[in-house]
Amino acid sequence: MSGCEADKKTAFSIFDESGEICPIPAETDYFAFFSMPRKMELDEFDLESRYFKLSRKLHxxxxxxxxxxxxxxxxxxxxxxxxxYKTLKDPIQRAVYLVELESGKLQENDSTPPADMLEEILEAQEAVVDFKCCEEEEQAESLLRNLEAAKECFEAQRSGQRAALKDLGERWDRAVEAGEPPPAEVVQKLRSILGLRNYIDNILRSVQNALEMAS
Amino acid sequence: MNIIIGIDLGTTNSLVAVMKDGQPVILAPDGERNIVPSIVSFQSDRVNVGDEAQSGKTDNSRNTIFSIKRFMGRGYDDVADELRHLPFEVDPDNKHSVFVLARGRSYSPPEISALILRKLKARAEKELGHPVLRTVITVPAYFNDAQRQATKDAGRLAGLEVLRIVNEPTAASLAYGLQQRDRGVIAVYDLGGGTFDISILRVKDGIFEVLSTGGDTHLGGDDFDRALADHLIARVKEDSSIDLRTDSTVVGAVVLAAEKAKCELTDKEETEIVLENPGGVSVSWKGTLTREEAERIFLPIAERTLKPCRRALLDADLPESGVDDVVLVGGSTRMPLIRRMVSDLFGKEAHSELNPDEVVALGAAVQADILAGGRKDMLLLDVSPLSLGIETMGGAMGWIIPRNTTIPTSKREIYTTFKDHQTGVDIQVLQGERELAKDNRSLAKFRLGIDPAPAGMARIEVTFLIDANGILNVTARDLRSGKAASVEVQPSYGLTDEQVEQMLLESFEYAEEDIRQRQLLEARNEAESILTAAARALREYGKDQIGEKEFAAISTAILGAEEAMQGDDHSAIRDKIDALNDVTHSLAERMMDDVLKEALTNKKLSEAMKD
Structure with a gap:
């Protein structure tokens, strides 16, 4: 067990000198698990092969x-x-995880919808509520069309953020490579985009659920 | 013995398999079928399981239990609809979980399943020549926590340690993986007797990674049989205005005829159906059914499998064309309609090289071998099929672990109190995909014990851990003291640990009952033969040769033994046999002397003749 303790602070290790599993400290971060740097960009094949290798030892x-x-x-x-593995293999979940490691949990106020989207969001939420209580078939059809439109709009919004996320991610990684903390402006922008994304995802989910109920 | 067997505990049929020289094989005695029908028939003096129970479906239908898997881990309300199709009854006094009735006793589904497992265990022990204590049991991938737990309970009641609950489609993929593919995406379409599963896996370097799974635990071959039976009943009514739906035994007989017709239409374009006094009702009906007609009846049921398939693809983030191989599992995939539908959906012919009835059990044996340490190059990474959450304020579902998360997996949540000096927090754990708590399935209620403190001060960390069996484990820790907090679990469906213990005890008593029955049978047999011999001796020798006193004593002893034989106390019978032996002792000696004398005389004669 002494081997486990020694490694706790510096490079964390899952196994002690004799190859036995050690208890994993609660504060161990996911990147340390795979001995990979805390970066936005990550080689997904490399991650997978590390995951498989560890699975063969730990399962x-x-x-x-x-x-x-x-x-x-x-x-x-x-x-x-x-x-x-689940968190790191998905670029968005990975970004959220890194940002939260750096600057704390994403809060409610990170996810205030921007003014230019407010109208669409309200409309979509109304459509979902109406759809759930609607009994007239004709009305249901027009609501369904509204829902489809809302879904498309939000999905377009979501994919529009991709370029911005990529750019911010690159700036983040450059700072990490230079041994510096990520710039405050980058962190702030990421928090805002990821928070909005969360918000949109929640609406998208209720729209999708309503659509699935209809099919 | 280190051997671990693999069991496919099916709705219709069950099998046991084991690894032999690197290949999985089904275990079955010579001259018996590989499959054991999942039927348990309670006779007046014994319990029949499997093929021997088959006839009970017609001549003892109220005490013959089948398709019990549909009731595993379910509440009465879940299955109320199906009960009308079944000839056996459920316990009206137990609305919480389903208990079936047979010969005046009430049995939980795990107890019935345990009887099937015992049969498989005995089969394995006979074939292997040594006791078997550990097993892997397969379940539908879409089984929820309560259904998995019920399966584990069944194993325990059968005297088996269930090392792992494995999902049926993933087990099948292991059996196929051994045969051919070592990389690529596989879709396993598994339509059994009572359940439907779809699993999408990626195979790479011996790792079988399940990407997504979906299904319906109440959809299978039985549904086709019932739909066809409904059609037949309607036709009979049309032709003869007799309603066969009045009696469950009659319906059962029609369902059997429907099942037979369904199987015949797999190879033939049309079949003749004869209903000759089904279930004893005097009706004689004959008609033909074409495959086309049958498929029109089957289509709506078959189409119910498409939605879970599409959702599984979506969850795996794959287009239909992204699947490299499609594997068919379960007897119902023999239906031409299903084959067409599956190949249309995925755009390729499905594999069916391995017997769809056996492939799951073979895969279970492979997994058993991995657990035994035999095979080290293969590893199965499975997922939990349903999202896990807790009821939040206002009755909403608070998601904790989303569906299709690789298991084992865990999630920690922190809870606090709302009132001063609150000593407990109740947590309702749910499984399902709906937004409202009430629409999801309640798994259990947990009560956390908390040291009294001002409101909001308590900090209890609860860890929800789904193990490799897909079963939830909950632990709690008081973050202020660092001590483990107490968690009281009350399962919403199924059996508590105490109930399982009680059933185990009862099953030992039951085993004792078996032994008493056998002792009784042996005592009666012995009494029978000695009584026959004594009666013959009395007749041959008569009162004159035996003497009046002895004759009377023997006669009394015979009467006593005959009387004891009417009862079911084997030791009383033994006592009377001993008494009869005592009084006939001298007579027996005399008879023996006579026999000897006779033999000697004969010998002398024969010797004399030789000379």
Whole structure:
């Protein structure tokens, strides 16, 4: 166990000198798990092969005959590994995770919708509510059209953010490579875009649910 | 013994398989079928399982339980609709979970499943020649927590340690993976007797990564049979104005005829259906059914599988053309209609090289071998099929772990109190995809024990962990003291640990009952043969040769033994046998002497003749 303790502060290690699983400290970040730098841009193939390699070492399947304490460690470590992989493999989730590591959880006030979208958002929310209580078939059809339009509008909004995210991500990574903290302006802009995205995603989900109910 | 068996506990049929020389094989005694029908028939003096229980479906239908898998981990309200199709009854006193009734006793679905598992266990032990204690059991990928837990309970009741619950389509992909593909995207379309699953996997370097899964736990071959039976009943009514729907035994007989017709239409374009006094009602009806007609009836049911398929593709972020191979699993995929629909959907012919009835059990054996440490190059990374959440203020669903998350997985949440000195927090855990808590399935209620403190001061960290079986485990920690907080779990459906313990005890009593039955049978047999011998001796020797006193004593003993045989106390029978043995002792000796003398005389004669 001494090997585990020593590694806790610096380069974290999942295994001690004898190759046994160590308990994973709660504060361990997902990048440390894969021994990868805390960057926005990441080689997804490299991530996958590291994930597979670690899965082969940590998965409960390989600890069936181990003592109970080791079985629990394997279960917990696998759960953490899967969460880490899921978060890092998706560029958006990865960006949210990095931004939150750097500057705290995204808050409600990060996600205030911009004034120019307010109208569309209100319309869409109204359409969803109406659709749920609507009984007239004719009315349902026009509401359905509204919902489809709202969905398209939000999806366009979402993909429009891609270029901005990419640019901010590159600026972030350049700072990290230079050994500096990411510029405050970049962090602020990322928070605002990601917060809005969250907001749009929530609306998009209720629109999609309403559409799915209709099909 | 380190061996781990793989069991496919199916709605209609069950199988057991094991790894032999690197290949999975189904275990079955010579001359018996590989499949064991998932039927349990309670006779007056014994319980039949499998093929022996088959006839019970017609001649003992009220005490013959089948399709029990549909009731595993379900509430009464979930299945009320299906009950009208079934000839057996459920316990009216138990509305919370479903219990079935047979011969006046009420059984939980895991208890019935355990009887099937016992049969499979015995089968494996006989074939392998040693006891088997550990197993992997497959379940539909779309099974929820309660259904998985019920399956684990069944294993425990059957005296098996269930090391892993594996999803059926993923198990099938393991069996196929052994055979051919080592990379690419596979879609497994699994339509069994009572459940439908679709799973999309990516295979790479021996890692089978499930991307998404979907399905319907109440859709399968049985539904086609019932729809066709409804059609037949309508035709009979039209032709003879007799309504067959009045009696569940009659309906059961029509469903059997429908099932037979459905199977025949797999290879034939049309079939003749004969209903000759179904279930004892005096009706004679004959008609033909073409495949086209049948497919018109089947189509709406078959189409219900398409939506989950599309959603699974969407969740996997793949177009229909992104699937490299399609694998068919489950007996219902033999239907030409299904094959056409699947190949239309994915734009390619589906694989069916492995027997669709056996491939899941074969895959379970592969997974068992991985767990036993035999195979190290393959690894299955499965997902949880349904989103997990808790009920939030106002009755909304608060999402905690989204569907299609790779398992094991965990999520920590922090809870606090709203009132001063509150000593507990209730958490309702739900599974499902709907926005409102009430529309989702309640898994359990947890009560967190909290040390009294001012409102908002308590900080309890709750960890929701879904293990590799897809089963939820909850632990809690008081962040202020660092101590583990108590979590009281009340499952919404299914059995509590105490109930399982009780059933285990009862099943031991039940086993004891079995032994008593056997002892009784043996005692009766023995009494029977000694009584026959004594009666013959009395007749042959008569009162004169035996002597009046002895004759009377023997007669009394015979009467006593005959009386004891009417009862079911094996030791009372034994006592009377002993008493009869005692009084016939000298007579028996005399008879023996006579036999000996006779034998000697004969010998002398034969010797004399030889000379």
């Amino acid at each position: 409960p399947d390989f600890f069936m005959n181990a003592p109970a304490s080791k079985r629990i460690l394997s279960l917990e470590a696998s759960a953490r590994l899967n969460e880490a």
